[in-house]
Structure formats: C-alpha cells, structure tokens
Amino acid sequence: MDDDPVENQEAGPHRELASRVEGLENRLSRIEAALGLAEEVLSSESDMPPPPTAADRIVAPSAGVGPAPHSPPPPRPAPRTWPDAEVLLKWAGVVLVFFAGVFAVSTGVDRGWIGPELQLAGALTGGIGLIVYGLRLDRVRPPWGHALVHTGLGVLFTTSGAAHGWLELAPLWTAVAGASVVAVVGLVLARHLDREALGFNALAGFLLVPLLLEVWDTWTATLLAVGLGAVAAAVTGLAIERRWVGLRVATAFVVGALFLPLAGWTNSDGTQTDELAVTLVAAGLAALWWALPIAALWQRVSALGISAGLPTASREPEALEARLTLGVPAWAWSVPAIVWFDASERDAGFFAWAVAIGFLGLALIAQPWCRRSHWLGQLVGVSILATIGLAMATSGDVVLAGLTVQALGLLVVARALDDDLLLMVNAGILGLVAAPMTVGLMAEAVANDAPFLSDLTYLAAVAALAASVYVLRDLREIRWMAALVLAAMMLWLLATLVHLPQGHVAVSITWAALGIGVLLAGAVLQRTDVGSAGLVVLAVTMAKLFMVDLSEVDTFWRAGLFLVVGAGILRLGYALPALTGSDQDEADPEDAGVDTIDTVRAFD
Numbered sequence: 001m002d003d004d005p006v007e008n009q010e011a012g013p014h015r016e017l018a019s020r021v022e023g024l025e026n027r028l029s030r031i032e033a034a035l036g037l038a039e040e041v042l043s044s045e046s047d048m049p050p051p052p053t054a055a056d057r058i059v060a061p062s063a064g065v066g067p068a069p070h071s072p073p074p075p076r077p078a079p080r081t082w083p084d085a086e087v088l089l090k091w092a093g094v095v096l097v098f099f100a101g102v103f104a105v106s107t108g109v110d111r112g113w114i115g116p117e118l119q120l121a122g123a124l125t126g127g128i129g130l131i132v133y134g135l136r137l138d139r140v141r142p143p144w145g146h147a148l149v150h151t152g153l154g155v156l157f158t159t160s161g162a163a164h165g166w167l168e169l170a171p172l173w174t175a176v177a178g179a180s181v182v183a184v185v186g187l188v189l190a191r192h193l194d195r196e197a198l199g200f201n202a203l204a205g206f207l208l209v210p211l212l213l214e215v216w217d218t219w220t221a222t223l224l225a226v227g228l229g230a231v232a233a234a235v236t237g238l239a240i241e242r243r244w245v246g247l248r249v250a251t252a253f254v255v256g257a258l259f260l261p262l263a264g265w266t267n268s269d270g271t272q273t274d275e276l277a278v279t280l281v282a283a284g285l286a287a288l289w290w291a292l293p294i295a296a297l298w299q300r301v302s303a304l305g306i307s308a309g310l311p312t313a314s315r316e317p318e319a320l321e322a323r324l325t326l327g328v329p330a331w332a333w334s335v336p337a338i339v340w341f342d343a344s345e346r347d348a349g350f351f352a353w354a355v356a357i358g359f360l361g362l363a364l365i366a367q368p369w370c371r372r373s374h375w376l377g378q379l380v381g382v383s384i385l386a387t388i389g390l391a392m393a394t395s396g397d398v399v400l401a402g403l404t405v406q407a408l409g410l411l412v413v414a415r416a417l418d419d420d421l422l423l424m425v426n427a428g429i430l431g432l433v434a435a436p437m438t439v440g441l442m443a444e445a446v447a448n449d450a451p452f453l454s455d456l457t458y459l460a461a462v463a464a465l466a467a468s469v470y471v472l473r474d475l476r477e478i479r480w481m482a483a484l485v486l487a488a489m490m491l492w493l494l495a496t497l498v499h500l501p502q503g504h505v506a507v508s509i510t511w512a513a514l515g516i517g518v519l520l521a522g523a524v525l526q527r528t529d530v531g532s533a534g535l536v537v538l539a540v541t542m543a544k545l546f547m548v549d550l551s552e553v554d555t556f557w558r559a560g561l562f563l564v565v566g567a568g569i570l571r572l573g574y575a576l577p578a579l580t581g582s583d584q585d586e587a588d589p590e591d592a593g594v595d596t597i598d599t600v601r602a603f604d
Contacts, residue, residue: 062163080140087345113446120163127155131189138193149189150201156182157205161212172218179209182570183231187238198245203235203251207258210364211444221266221274228262229281236288240295247320252289252324256331259285263338270339279336290359293322293374294366326381329359333385349393357387380426383410387430397457402463403434408471415471427534431468438488445495455496462488486533489514490540504552505561511541512565516572538569593604 134148157179166177186202189195216224232255239247259282266278333355341348363370363378372380383406390402407430414423438461445454466485472478490511497506515537522531544566553561 057429067073120159121172123155123159123162127152127159130155131185136188146193146195146197148200149193153182153186153189153198153201153205153263156185157209161209163527164213172213172215175213176210176215179206182206184234187234191238191242194242196239196247199238199242199244199247200250203231203247203254204445206231207254216404221262221270222277224262225259225274225278225281228258229285231255232285233288236292240292243296245296248292249321249324252292255285255565256289257326259331259335260338263335267339267342275339278339283332285329290325290328290332290362290378293325293371294369295515296321297369297371297376323377325374325377326384326422329356329378329381329385330388333388345392349389349391352385352389356382356389359385372417376422377418379410379413383426383430397441397454400434400437401457401460403437404461407431407434408464408467411471413470431465435465435484437461439491442488442495443490446491446498449499455492458492458495462492483533486514486518486537490537501555502553504549505557508541508544508549508561509564511537511544511569515541516568519572541565 038455066525080401105510130148130152134145134152136145138145143389160175160178163170163178166173170178183202183206186198186205190198210227234249235251236248239245239251259278263278263282266274270278333352337348337351341351347403359378360382363375363382367375378500387403389408390399394402407427410423410427410430414420414427417423438458441450441454442458450458462485465481465488469478469481469485472481493514495508497503497510501508514600515534517534518535518537519531522534545562549561
C-alpha cells in the first residue's frame, strides 16, 4: 500500500534539515581533526557509527558531504618537563663545539700550522656557515636553527674584535665597522625570524667589541656619542616595530648607563664640540625614551583601526616600561649637568628645576595621548628631579618646605587618581624624609631660638601633615597620623613660644587651650578617639605644670597660670555633660538616677 501523501509532504522539510545537520557535523569533525581539538578522529568507515535502520532513515547525506578525513590525527606534543633535556643538550653541545674550534685554532697558531690570515678567513667562513645552516634548519627545527644563528653571530663578533686586538690584521676603525655590519645583520635576522633574543645578541656584540678594544683612547667623545645614539635609535626602532618591550627597556638601561661615564670624560678631556654633541644626543635619546610608551600605544591603536582617540587611563599590565619613564627627567638632567657644571651645585640645582618644569609642561600637554601608568610615571619623574634640584640649590628650611609641599601635592594627586600606588609610595618617601627633619629642627629650636621665617616653615610642615590627614581621612590607620599632627603642633608651640618673656606660661596656656579645643570637638562630634586625644593633651599640660613650671615660672605668674588653666578645666568639666548629651533634667523622676559617670562613659 502506498505511503500517505500528506506524510511524505511533512517529511520533506525534515529530510532537508537532517541533511544539513549531518553535513555540519561532518565538517566540524574535520575542522577539529585539523586543529588537533578532537579527542578521537575516525580513520575509516568502520569507525563510524552504525547506519540508521530503514525505518529511522530520513534521507542520505547530500552530495559533497562525506565522512571525516582518513588522515591520522596530528601528534600531540609531549608534556614539557623542567629541565628541558633537549634545550640543555643543544646549548651544551653548541658551547663545547665552539670551544673545540677555539682550542683547535689556538693549537694551530701555537705550532705554526695556521697563519693569521687563514685564522681570520676560517673564522669568517665558520660564522657565516653557522648562520646559513641555522636559517635552513629553522624551517624544520626552529630552536636548533636559532641556536646556530646565535652562535654564528657570536663567532662573527669575536672575529671582528680579534682582527684588530688579537691578530692585528686590521686597524681599529675596520674592526668596529665589521662589528657594526654584524650587528646590522643580527637585527635583520632578529626581525626576519621574529626572535627578540637575536636583537639582544646584536646589541651586546655592537657594544662589547668597541669597549673591549678601548676605543675611547683613540676616538673623540662626539664620535662615541653619535655611535651610541645611532645604535640606540636603530635597536629601539626595531623593538617598537616588533613590539619587544624587553629589548626597548634593556637598550635604554644600557645606553643610558654608558652615557654617564662618557659625560664625565667629556667634562674632563672633551672640547666644546664634544660637550655640545654629547648634550644634544642625550636630549634626543631622552625624548625618544620618554615618548616610547606613546609610540607603542599609537602602534596598537593603529593596528586595531581605532580612530576615536587614545585612552587617557589604562590599567593594562604593560606598565613596566611606562613606569620606567620616571627616570628619564633625572637622566636628561644628569648628563648635561655632568658635562657643563663642575663644582657649582647651586647652578646645577637651578638647572634641575628648569628641566623639571619642562618635563612637567610636556606631561600636561601629552596627557591625552598617554596611558595612565605613563603619565603618572612622568609626574613621579618630575617630582624626583625637583627634589634633586631643591637639595642642590637650597638648604635647611627651604628644602624642608619644598619636600613637604611635594609630598602633599603627590598625595592629593594620588587620591584623585584612585590611590595610585606609585604616587602614594613617592609621597610617603618624601614625607618620611621631611618628618624627621622637621622634628629635629624644631627640637633644636627649643634649645636655640630659630628665626621667625624658620618658625613659619615648621608651621607649614605641620599644616601639610594635617592636610594629609584630611586627604586620607577615610583610612582606618589615619588616627595615628592625627596623633602625630597633634604632637607636632605641641612641639611647634613649645619651640616658638618658649623663648618669649614668660614663655613657659604661654606654652602651658596654649597647650591647655589646644587640649580643651580637641576635647570639645570630640564631644560635639561624638568621637571618643578625638576626645581621648584632648584628654591626653590636658594630662601632658598638667604634667608640665608640676614638673617644669613650678621651678621655671615666677611665683606671681605661676599663680595666674594655675588659676587660668584650672578654671578652664573646671568650666570644661561643667559644660561637658550638656555637650555629650548626658546632662538630664533633674526634675525628671525617670532620669533622677543619672550619675556624672555618664560624662566618662561618653568617651568609652
């Protein structure tokens, strides 16, 4: 009997849907097999699940859709363990073969078998051969190919230096030129193979060969500065293009460190041309290193095709390079300072301020194009250089005031920028330097009267500490800083007023007024910790009255002093219950049992 035509019409769409689903499943299995994602790939038709029965079969697979490919699954890489035996054996063999060649050549030289020209030719041939074979091997075994390329570059750098220093077959400029050519080849290979380690190799070889040949005995400071600037620019440019942060940072550190002794040598033995050249190259490198994070950000934004502008605040983890810009202002100042300033620290300090102001202006202008970490690093760098200039151009009270203002300013900026750790640490360091200096100067002023301007400077430092407490008021540990502010204020009052006529009387009265004011503030604000601080100040005042004022103050003034302080304390005690809310209506029978102990409980 024929099938029901209605049933056949309904089965049509189901057949098409089932065909598409089965085709998608087959394609997905082939993709998983190609990517090595499938747990198990079917290798033959026998591995496939049994076909559906005639009753369940809806339609056969459509044309062009077949079973999974018959190729075996890609081999899974074996789990790597530490230490990697292949890596250890590879480099151990490379080192042994390298030294075997060195020993063979030295033996041949000692016994007269190999002349200098043949040595040089053999070394060049061996180095080039290692690089060529390493490039061929890179297609099959990249780690081994890279190891051979590294070895070949090392051989060529050694050959360049030996041509002048050991074999004495070439003048100095030829040996350095050869090392420069090898360095360029190394950078090209690093870019071609996309290996940052080859860039390190090229940089190290270019710098080591001239240093080992002691080029400073022959060349001028101008030539050395231009050479260092050129290699720094070339390596940095490649590192930016390939996004190698490590190579950029290493180049800045190494070249920056080499410029400092170069600046000292220029100051002692260089000409005016050398001084100008070293200064200009250093300025150019400082600008390059300062702008590196901006260039890296532009590169990333351009790659993503973003045209709406750069983010002004980023929390991405590559903050190391951006943070290191904090050393650029100090370095940019130190090189010309070493070159141009001999013994005038004051002039060098003023120059540091000028450079700091310049970098601060650049930071404010470039802020929309900087990452958050980069911009904050610039602020800290400006702060460090300003501190150096302050210490060199001034002394004593001015240094204290500058450090205090710096610390407070950095603290305010850090709080405004979500408690940035770098700024907070820098502000804390400046505060730790300024605090003991302030305490020491005020303690000295207690024994020896300080000028009025110095007293104002100390007061400004105490006020800055109080402002810091206000800025950090939401922190739990802030009560300890508040206690330090109170103690510093008492010390300032002592150092300032004790030298007046009847100075101890003035100190005791002001201390008592300070304690009463703090106690009242705690009562009004219902803050037991503040009230307790006021009680401590009053206790210290009482101790001073009996331990110091009894012997130091005249009897007439002593009577008035004790009367004023005692009356003030009595008036405070009488008014305190009303301020703390513990004063009750005596006519209220429900509150008749309230005792004055509530005054004490108000601060418990």
